[in-house]
Amino acid sequence: SAVISQKPSRDICQRGTSLTIQCQVDSQVTMMFWYRQQPGQSLTLIATANQGSEATYESGFVIDKFPISRPNLTFSTLTVSNMSPEDSSIYLCSAMTGEQFFGPGTRLTVL
Amino acid sequence: EDQVTQSPEALRLQEGESSSLNCSYTVSGLRGLFWYRQDPGKGPEFLFTLYSAGEEKEKERLKATLTKKESFLHITAPKPEDSATYLCAVQAGNTDKLIFGTGTRLQVFP
Numbered sequence: 001s002a003v004i005s006q007k008p009s010r011d012i013c014q015r016g017t018s019l020t021i022q023c024q025v026d027s028q029v030t031m032m033f034w035y036r037q038q039p040g041q042s043l044t045l046i047a048t049a050n051q052g053s054e055a056t057y058e059s060g061f062v063i064d065k066f067p068i069s070r071p072n073l074t075f076s077t078l079t080v081s082n083m084s085p086e087d088s089s090i091y092l093c094s095a096m097t098g099e100q101f102f103g104p105g106t107r108l109t110v111l
Numbered sequence: 112e113d114q115v116t117q118s119p120e121a122l123r124l125q126e127g128e129s130s131s132l133n134c135s136y137t138v139s140g141l142r143g144l145f146w147y148r149q150d151p152g153k154g155p156e157f158l159f160t161l162y163s164a165g166e167e168k169e170k171e172r173l174k175a176t177l178t179k180k181e182s183f184l185h186i187t188a189p190k191p192e193d194s195a196t197y198l199c200a201v202q203a204g205n206t207d208k209l210i211f212g213t214g215t216r217l218q219v220f221p
Contacts, residue, residue: 042211043211
């Protein structure tokens with residue numbers, strides 16, 4: 001298994017600003033993932049982040065809006081850029097260590 | 112298109128009243144089917160992975176089964192602490208990403 005932490009746990013931001021979410025895994029992993037969970041809905045994959053390569057984005061998500069960094073095998077960041085109220089959501093990171101484990105999420109509210 | 116459907120959307124049970132949650136899927140090349148539990152305000156907690164039809168896995172009051180078209184999560188004699196949203200996800204093709212269903216919100220009353 002893997003223990004995954006995220007920072008911040010929650011934030012309230014003004015529209016037009018950007019927020020960077022950090023994800024730390026307690027072991028080295030090849031693949032990390034970023035998901036979005038909108039209120040009352042299930043999880044939607046934003047992108048897959050492999051160390052040493054560009055992130056792979058799902059349909060409907062673009063790098064300019066959600067830039068991702070993956071500097072090493074235990075850490076990744078997701079930035080939500082030029083935020084609008086529609087970006088209010090829970091953002092979750094996960095990692096593959098045999099199974100896929102999730103962090104506790106970052107609850108983002110955009111005013 | 113790969114699709115995962117969970118039913119019912121919500122389920123209310125009396126403590127001790129056993130029941131099943133359903134996850135039906137349409138995917139090309141299933142590699143694994145995952146069950147997670149999610150409590151309010153928290154990330155999904157891994158429960159089970161099933162890889163092939165006929166496989167079963169158990170953990171305390173939960174048992175997951177898999178056929179070629181669906182999976183069931185059986186809850187035997189549930190307790191109030193089993194109240195949560197249960198999510199099903201599939202991994203298919205040559206990718207490691209998970210495709211999630213919309214979940215079943217379970218409430219168990221004493």
